[in-house]
Amino acid sequence: MTxxxxxxxxxxxxxxxxxxxxxxxxxxxxxxxxxxxxxxxEDFNAYxxxxxxxxxxxxxxxxxxxxxxxxxxAQMVADELDVPLSSxxxxxxxxxxxxxxxxxxxxxxxxxxxxxxxxxAAQARWTLLDLAARKFNVSADQLQIHAGxxxxxxxxxxxxxYAELSQSASIIHxxxxxxxxKTAAEFHVMGTSPARLDGRDKVTGAAQYTAxxxxxxxxxxxxxxPPMHGATLLHADTSAIDNLPGVTLIQDHDxxxxxxxxxxxxxxxxxxxxxEWQLPPKTLNPANIHQHLxxxxxxxxxxxxxxxxxxxxxxxxxxxxxxxxxGYVAHAxxxxxxxxxxxxxxxxxxxxxxxxPFPTRDRVAKLLALPQKNVRIxxxxxxxxxxxxxxxxxxxxxxxxxxxxxxxxQVAWTRAEEFFYDRFDPASTVNVKSATDLNGKIVAxxxxxxxxxxxxxxxxxxxxxxxxxTAGQALYENAPVKTGVHLFGTGPWRGPGANMNVFAIESxxxxxxxxxKTDALTFRMNNLADQRMLRLFxxxxxxxxWFDVPRHKGQGFGVACNIDAGTYVVCMAEVGVDxxxxxxxxxxxxxxxxxxxxxxxxxxxxxxxxGITMGLGYALSEExxxxxxxxxxxxxxxxxxxxxxxxxxxxxVLVKNDDLAPQGGGEPAITVTGAVLANAIYDASGARxxxxxxxxxxxxxxxTKNHTT
Numbered sequence: 151m152t153x154x155x156x157x158x159x160x161x162x163x164x165x166x167x168x169x170x171x172x173x174x175x176x177x178x179x180x181x182x183x184x185x186x187x188x189x190x191x192e193d194f195n196a197y198x199x200x201x202x203x204x205x206x207x208x209x210x211x212x213x214x215x216x217x218x219x220x221x222x223x224a225q226m227v228a229d230e231l232d233v234p235l236s237s238x239x240x241x242x243x244x245x246x247x248x249x250x251x252x253x254x255x256x257x258x259x260x261x262x263x264x265x266x267x268x269x270x271a272a273q274a275r276w277t278l279l280d281l282a283a284r285k286f287n288v289s290a291d292q293l294q295i296h297a298g299x300x301x302x303x304x305x306x307x308x309x310x311x312y313a314e315l316s317q318s319a320s321i322i323h324x325x326x327x328x329x330x331x332k333t334a335a336e337f338h339v340m341g342t343s344p345a346r347l348d349g350r351d352k353v354t355g356a357a358q359y360t361a362x363x364x365x366x367x368x369x370x371x372x373x374x375x376p377p378m379h380g381a382t383l384l385h386a387d388t389s390a391i392d393n394l395p396g397v398t399l400i401q402d403h404d405x406x407x408x409x410x411x412x413x414x415x416x417x418x419x420x421x422x423x424x425x426e427w428q429l430p431p432k433t434l435n436p437a438n439i440h441q442h443l444x445x446x447x448x449x450x451x452x453x454x455x456x457x458x459x460x461x462x463x464x465x466x467x468x469x470x471x472x473x474x475x476x477g478y479v480a481h482a483x484x485x486x487x488x489x490x491x492x493x494x495x496x497x498x499x500x501x502x503x504x505x506x507p508f509p510t511r512d513r514v515a516k517l518l519a520l521p522q523k524n525v526r527i528x529x530x531x532x533x534x535x536x537x538x539x540x541x542x543x544x545x546x547x548x549x550x551x552x553x554x555x556x557x558x559x560q561v562a563w564t565r566a567e568e569f570f571y572d573r574f575d576p577a578s579t580v581n582v583k584s585a586t587d588l589n590g591k592i593v594a595x596x597x598x599x600x601x602x603x604x605x606x607x608x609x610x611x612x613x614x615x616x617x618x619x620t621a622g623q624a625l626y627e628n629a630p631v632k633t634g635v636h637l638f639g640t641g642p643w644r645g646p647g648a649n650m651n652v653f654a655i656e657s658x659x660x661x662x663x664x665x666x667k668t669d670a671l672t673f674r675m676n677n678l679a680d681q682r683m684l685r686l687f688x689x690x691x692x693x694x695x696w697f698d699v700p701r702h703k704g705q706g707f708g709v710a711c712n713i714d715a716g717t718y719v720v721c722m723a724e725v726g727v728d729x730x731x732x733x734x735x736x737x738x739x740x741x742x743x744x745x746x747x748x749x750x751x752x753x754x755x756x757x758x759x760x761g762i763t764m765g766l767g768y769a770l771s772e773e774x775x776x777x778x779x780x781x782x783x784x785x786x787x788x789x790x791x792x793x794x795x796x797x798x799x800x801x802x803v804l805v806k807n808d809d810l811a812p813q814g815g816g817e818p819a820i821t822v823t824g825a826v827l828a829n830a831i832y833d834a835s836g837a838r839x840x841x842x843x844x845x846x847x848x849x850x851x852x853x854t855k856n857h858t859t
Contacts, residue, residue, distance in 0.1 A: 197249060198227065198274050204298060204313035206231060206238050210267065211251025212259050213243040213505060214348060215532035215539070216760075217816050218753040219259050221347045225749055226264055228339040229332060230271035233298040233312070235339055240347065243507040243529030253506035255537055255642060257715035257814025260749060264812055265331070272329035281315050334747050334808035343752030348531065358530050360488040360503040365558040368490070369398065369409035371551050372420040375567065379638045379779030380430035390422035400554055407551055409559060432778025434637055440475045440579045446635050447600045447621035453607060459614035462593040466585035468665045469594075474582070474654040476602070476842040477773035479575040479643055480783070482791055485533025486568040487544040490560045491552035497524040498552065502545040505535045510542045514549045536764070537642035541573050566784035573641030574774055576622070578602035580654035590666040592677050599651060601635075606648030606821055609655050610713055611677045637779045644761070648714055648821040649768055653842060656710035656825035660832065670829060671696055671709050682718055682744060683711060686805060690720040690742040693803050704729070706834025710825035715814025717745040721762075721822040723798075727834040732850030734770060734831060736796065741819050742803040746810030755802045758819040762800060765823025766792040773843050 199207040208227050214220040224238045241247055243254075251263065279290045282300040286293075286308055294303050301309035334341065351357040374386065386406055391397050397419045398409040406423070410416035434442055489502040498518065504510050507527040515525045532539060548561040563571070578601040585594040595613040601622035608618055622635070643649075663673035671691060678684050691697070696707065704726055711720045720742045726735040741758050748754050771790040775782040783789040824842055832838050837852035 197270055198231070200274065200278075200312050200316050202313055202316050204237060204311060206233055206312075207241060208238055208267070209241050209244075209248045210263070211243065211245075211248040211508060212254045212263060213507065213529045213532060213535075215254065215505065215535040217259075217757060218346060218750065219254075221344065222260060222749045222753055223264070223267055224347060225339045225342075225344070226268045227271040229337050230268045231275050231298075232295040235344055237298065243504075243527070245507050245511045245525070245527045248507075250508050253509060253540060254535070255505055255540065257717075257816045257818070260812045261716055261746075261814050264749070268331050269329045272331055276329060278312060278315055282310055285310060285315075340747070340749045341751070343750055346753075352531070359485055359533055360490060360501050360530050361485070361560070361562045363490050363501050363530065363560075365490065365492055367411075368558040368560055369411060369551075369555065370413040370416045371400075371407050371409050371548070371559050371561045372413075372416040373547060373561070374406040374420065374423060374425060375570065377427060377780070378429060379570075379781075381779070382428040383425060384428050385426045387424040390424070391419045394419055394422075398555060398557075400551055402550070402554055405547075405550060407547075409551065409555060409557070413562075430779055432780065435777055436477055436577075436773070436775065439477070439577045443577065443579055443600050443622070443635070450598060450619035450621045451604075451623070452617070452619050453604055454616050454618040456614070456616045459593070462587065462591075462614055463585065465587040466593050467588050468586045468662065469583070470585070470658070470661055470665060471581075471583045472654075472658055472661065472840060474580045474650070474657065474840050474842075476578050476650050476653070476768075478577050478640075478776070479768050479772050480569055480572045480774050480789060481534075481536045481538030481575075481643060482568075482572075482767075482772075482786070482789065483532075483534030483536060483538060486563040486565060487539065487542075487571075488560070488562040489542070489545040489548035490558065491545070491548035492558040493518075493549070493552040493556065496520070497526070498549055499526045499528065500545050500549055501528045501530060502542060502548075503532050503535075503539055504529055504542045504545060505532070505537070505539045506542065509540075510545050513542065513546060517546055518549060518553050536644040537646060538572055541639070541641065543571055565786075569774075569784050569789065570781050571639075573639040575643030575646070575649075575768075576601045576636060576640040578622075578647075578650045580650065582654060582658050584658055584662055586662050586666055590663075590668050590673060590676055592662065597655075599647075599654070602650040603647030604651075605646055606651035606655070606712060606714060610680050610683050610711065611659070611674075612679050613677075637776070638781070644764060645714065645817040645821040648712065648817070649765070649824055650842070652710065652712045652821045653824040653828060656712075656822070657828050657838070657840070660708075660829045661838065664832075670707075670833075674709065674711065682807075683713070683720070686718050686720045686742050686744055687711070689803055689805055690722055690740055693742065693801060694722040694738075694740040696722065699724075704834055706830040706832065708826045708828070708830025708833060710822040710829060712818065712821045714818040714821050715816075717743055717813045717815060717818040719743045719818040719822055721819065721826045723826045723830045725827065725830040725834055727831055727837075727849065727853075729835060729850075729853050732846035732848070732853065734827070734844070734846070734849065736766065736798040736827065738799045738801070739826070740801045740803065741822075742805055743815070743818060744805040744807050744810075745813040745815050745818070746807050747812045748804055748815075749812055751804055754804060754815045757815045758802045759800050761817060761819035762823055763792055763797055765820040766796050766827075767843075769824040769827045769843060770796075771843050771845060773845075 228235045283290045298312045396410050400407045408419040491500045507529045511525045511527045515522045544561045548559050551559040581598045583596040587593050592613050595616045597618045599620045603623050604620045663670045708723045722740045724738040828839050835853050837856045
């Protein structure tokens with residue numbers, strides 16, 4: 151490992167002690183394609199340590215935030231290394247021990263990091279076979295492995311354990327054999343659903359989150375915050391806390407904070423500071439934000455410009471133009487941002503609730519002008535992230551305060567701070583024009599999306615004449631305020647951009663189906679050529695009973711599909727709509743996914759169910775209220791997230807496709823939730839919703855409008 155990526159290899163091995171250490175490439179594709187001898191051993195991406203006590207420690211730069219990768223990554227290693235799952239210990243997100251990783255997001259862990267991790271384990275297996283072959287003076291193909299024990303096929307009594315092979319001093323061993331990953335037919339651990347490795351600790355309350363960690367002499371920090379985004383501090387009178395016992399005042403340029411060994415005392419001290427602010431004018435609000443976005447985002451990037459059959463447009467019988475909008479959405483994780491920093495002897499350790507430990511390490515090093523090797527980020531369990539725990543402002547604050555005070559400092563955001571400083575899912579707009587012919591075929595599609603990005607903007611349907619454009623992609627790069635566009639920071643939110651794009655696309659498809667007087671499912675299948683998607687529609691329809699379930703007044707069915715993170719997803723929903731109040735009861739949802747090889751079926755189902763449940767929020771209730779730079783929501787009493795009573799009966803179908811490597815599973819289901827509910831609401835009430843979230847007020851208004859037109 152180079153020093154730019156963490157501690158030196160010598161220091162790393164010294165901390166590990168004796169055992170066998172397997173090194174492989176920093177590039178997952180390199181790890182899969184290059185001969186092991188040609189891989190520079192100090193630049194590795196996935197590695198394992200096999201100790202004398204027959205334990206295998208796996209080091210991964212990924213982090214666990216409830217998605218289950220602590221267990222699924224261990225399953226990958228167990229299968230490729232031929233060891234019991236119970237023999238594996240996982241170390242995640244520690245920048246002093248784990249290989250460099252850009253972060254945990256985008257449903258990338260299993261489909262992108264998984265192959266590198268499996269390659270490391272497969273390479274370890276061949277390394278151990280090579281060592282055993284030398285020990286027994288036979289060729290490797292004369293050996294067999296069972297549960298971490300290598301024996302000679304013709305003389306099974308000649309055997310050696312991984313632990314016995316590890317009894318010498320630390321060995322850096324690179325075999326000449328190119329690792330070959332196992333096929334699905336050879337799996338014993340992958341494809342099963344063992345108890346989660348973190349399950350007991352989380353159920354019993356033993357699991358440690360960042361705000362749970364305590365250090366001797368630790369100080370709790372409370373920081374002076376502006377009343378709105380864009381406010382400028384003119385003056386702060388701190389005289390009232392000068393003589394308060396135990397209080398340390400920190401003033402450094404734009405940073406004013408109070409430290410105290412007791413968090414409530416720190417809060418009380420902060421409340422005594424009198425601050426005067428210059429406030430910016432309030433010009434933008436939810437009523438005019440979408441017009442503002444269209445006016446500001448004038449440069450449209452062309453993603454698709456296909457004119458395969460211009461003459462087909464001459465046969466168009468239905469031309470439909472629609473505009474779809476969505477407001478800002480907060481991440482609202484159960485665990486607010488937190489960090490604990492301890493600076494001493496020219497080095498700093500930061501425990502942070504972060505999805506990006508290595509980028510956070512680099513930011514802290516830059517902030518404090520420290521060498522990267524003097525900064526260590528440790529990532530405990532996260533209580534939800536959803537893309538919102540990537541910017542890590544709280545880690546910067548804790549690091550700065552510890553550096554200035556020379557004491558361990560914890561910064562744990564309040565719920566109000568969490569809402570204020572969140573990098574929101576941006577408000578966005580989609581304009582779409584489409585046309586069908588007499589046969590119900592889509593002959594034209596013109597799609598322009600503002601601020602939602604390009605994820606999910608390209609759909610699966612056959613469209614011979616198609617133009618797709620996008621503006622404002624940079625709003626999803628976890629950047630602070632974009633001058634002239636947004637008043638506050640925006641960034642990725644689970645399935646970034648795809649939620650809005652799929653809502654617009656699948657709503658428009660439904661509108662065309664209705665205009666063509668064609669069943670919504672039949673219309674879709676008639677405009678698809680992708681056999682993988684067609685198969686998924688058939689599976690979902692059979693499970694749901696699309697053509698068989700009787701329909702009643704006030705009841706509606708909806709369908710939507712998408713391709714996300716390499717996974718195909720089809721969702722069907724049954725809802726009830728109360729026309730008098732506009733309230734929606736989501737009664738049943740069927741979600742079918744083709745995600746290639748499924749490493750942990752129960753874990754995959756949990757991710758799908760979690761995605762649908764979270765999707766109920768952006769679909770039906772979640773919209774951040776603001777007035778200029780002032781955030782009007784600071785807790786769940788005004789920002790409603792899904793409740794248990796909202797959750798419908800959910801049926802998940804994992805379509806077997808072992809010919810395809812594992813694909814992403816954490817986000818596809820959420821991308822279709824808004825669309826499938828919009829289509830079901832229309833089916834139940836005749837009211838088409840063009841704006842997210844579909845609140846009771848908006849649904850009632852749409853029903854009234856439908857009845858008067």
